[in-house]
Amino acid sequence: MFSRLSRATSRKASCSKAQIPLQFCLGRRGIVQPSGADRASVVDLPSTYKDENHFTPRSDMLGFKLELPQREGSLKEKTRPIYLDMQATTPVDPRVLDAMLPYLTDQYGNPHSRTHAYGWEAEQAVEDARKHVADLIGADPKDIVFTSGATETNNMAIKGVARFHKEKKKHVITTQTEHKCVLDSCRKLGEEGFDITYLPVQTNGVISLEELEKAIRPDTSLVSIMTVNNETGVIQPMKEIGALLRKHRGVYFHTDAAQAVGKIPVDVNEMNVDLMSISGHKLYGPKGVGAAYVRRRPRVRLEPILSGGGQERGLRSGTLPTALAVGIGEAARIAKKEMARDHIHINALSKRLIDKINAQVEHVVRNGDVAGYPGCVNLSFSYVEGESLLMALKDIALSSGSACTSASLEPSYVLRALGAAEDMAHSSLRFGIGRFTTEAEIDFVVQHIINTVHRLREMSPLWEMVQEGIDINSIDWSQSQH
Amino acid sequence: MSTPSRRAILSLYQSTLRTSRSFSSYNFRNYFVRRAKDTFRTIQSETDPVRVQSLYSEAARDLAVLRRSAIVNQLYGGWRLAVEDQKPEMTRADN
Numbered sequence: 407m408f409s410r411l412s413r414a415t416s417r418k419a420s421c422s423k424a425q426i427p428l429q430f431c432l433g434r435r436g437i438v439q440p441s442g443a444d445r446a447s448v449v450d451l452p453s454t455y456k457d458e459n460h461f462t463p464r465s466d467m468l469g470f471k472l473e474l475p476q477r478e479g480s481l482k483e484k485t486r487p488i489y490l491d492m493q494a495t496t497p498v499d500p501r502v503l504d505a506m507l508p509y510l511t512d513q514y515g516n517p518h519s520r521t522h523a524y525g526w527e528a529e530q531a532v533e534d535a536r537k538h539v540a541d542l543i544g545a546d547p548k549d550i551v552f553t554s555g556a557t558e559t560n561n562m563a564i565k566g567v568a569r570f571h572k573e574k575k576k577h578v579i580t581t582q583t584e585h586k587c588v589l590d591s592c593r594k595l596g597e598e599g600f601d602i603t604y605l606p607v608q609t610n611g612v613i614s615l616e617e618l619e620k621a622i623r624p625d626t627s628l629v630s631i632m633t634v635n636n637e638t639g640v641i642q643p644m645k646e647i648g649a650l651l652r653k654h655r656g657v658y659f660h661t662d663a664a665q666a667v668g669k670i671p672v673d674v675n676e677m678n679v680d681l682m683s684i685s686g687h688k689l690y691g692p693k694g695v696g697a698a699y700v701r702r703r704p705r706v707r708l709e710p711i712l713s714g715g716g717q718e719r720g721l722r723s724g725t726l727p728t729a730l731a732v733g734i735g736e737a738a739r740i741a742k743k744e745m746a747r748d749h750i751h752i753n754a755l756s757k758r759l760i761d762k763i764n765a766q767v768e769h770v771v772r773n774g775d776v777a778g779y780p781g782c783v784n785l786s787f788s789y790v791e792g793e794s795l796l797m798a799l800k801d802i803a804l805s806s807g808s809a810c811t812s813a814s815l816e817p818s819y820v821l822r823a824l825g826a827a828e829d830m831a832h833s834s835l836r837f838g839i840g841r842f843t844t845e846a847e848i849d850f851v852v853q854h855i856i857n858t859v860h861r862l863r864e865m866s867p868l869w870e871m872v873q874e875g876i877d878i879n880s881i882d883w884s885q886s887q888h
Numbered sequence: 889m890s891t892p893s894r895r896a897i898l899s900l901y902q903s904t905l906r907t908s909r910s911f912s913s914y915n916f917r918n919y920f921v922r923r924a925k926d927t928f929r930t931i932q933s934e935t936d937p938v939r940v941q942s943l944y945s946e947a948a949r950d951l952a953v954l955r956r957s958a959i960v961n962q963l964y965g966g967w968r969l970a971v972e973d974q975k976p977e978m979t980r981a982d983n
Contacts, residue, residue, distance in 0.1 A: 489915075504953050844919075
């Protein structure tokens, strides 16, 4: 009723505007007339109107629409994206959670309390967990130190060893493709007066042993090389590196194995590793816990970062989080048991993903060594911007690089170190496949990726030029010269 | 202890499968169903009675853990994934 009325008035107004001269019109009244409160009438929506988004704000809400509170009933209607970012973190295995729950409820004792049963049972649980972690990497339980994660372990190992030997040795070697926390610890040491060598990698992401041997100096105290790269899945030849470093006395070998432990077979004695970093949440355990392997024979001495009660051989003071330690222990136990089965599954899924994408999309480049860890597939789609691809894939949780740098639009430094061109580094996507990924998910992802890549390329003028046979690199984009 | 009977193994397999299917989360449900099938195929193809006995008792222990995990997962999990909501592809019959 109200709408008919307003349409009639506006028609009348437009008629009068056409007939009456403008001056006169303005003098007497405005073109747009204010309507009084008496003319306004609230029209209720018909009872048949059913829109989920319909929401009537209360008077104290100032007109803003609030998110509806989550209710039990609405749980089923919302769909969640497929998780394909296992290098960032993995879901907690339900069996791990089951092992942790008693220590989050009734068995809350401090594992360092020696005077009562609450302490004893917690200590027993922590020691069992330590044994499981040690078994997974072929170490002795006494070599394992629980920390808050791989970042803390990396800091502890690199800064600890370098600072302990700073009187005589002032040189540390690492690679350009390390994780941010290793590179940043080394930068900090550089500020303190240490010499840091950042080894380059070959185009497949593997370091060259000759370069490493050349870089070793008499005053080198530590070499830090990661086992599996977090962005490309490249596996470094750890046994060969370990054997090479064994020949040089007094050079300690640290490896960041956060992405490797529980996924590929790792043995500290085979690899001749002196220090190793392990992360709980990369092997289906809880976040906030990690472990350090610190060799006792021959003894590795390092300066602890935290000072305090002298727990964990004095290397990491502070009360152990019993539940988290039990979690990483159970995760390690399951990983050891399931590693072969998981590896077959992940290998098959990875092959399926790569083959299907390669069959239907051209100009796709796989970054990093082909023989790397199959659960980490880094693909570059030429002529498509990686971030816009991610935006278009709302049903898939993917990343273009490591989670630490996912907020910035800078191309990944790891891919640049591999020698990838800037445009290829910008168009990369990392697919992380894990224990809980299914074949149906891979098929779904492949279908969406193919559709989106084709759609984005249709829009791209670069793609049009490539189709016409123009070499993109030969174009002089700046038109100032000539 | 003697080797478990064929009937006992099948009954354990059935309860493991049923428990695995009761997980609300898509990924966990599929994983545990796949794992149960795999484990019991291994038991089926095993000929050494001592190995069968140890695999059987391990599977029985796992079932207790799985039962508790499934309950916790039903309490807190259960968002549907995008892959579960796919509509079946329709093709035109008359062309």
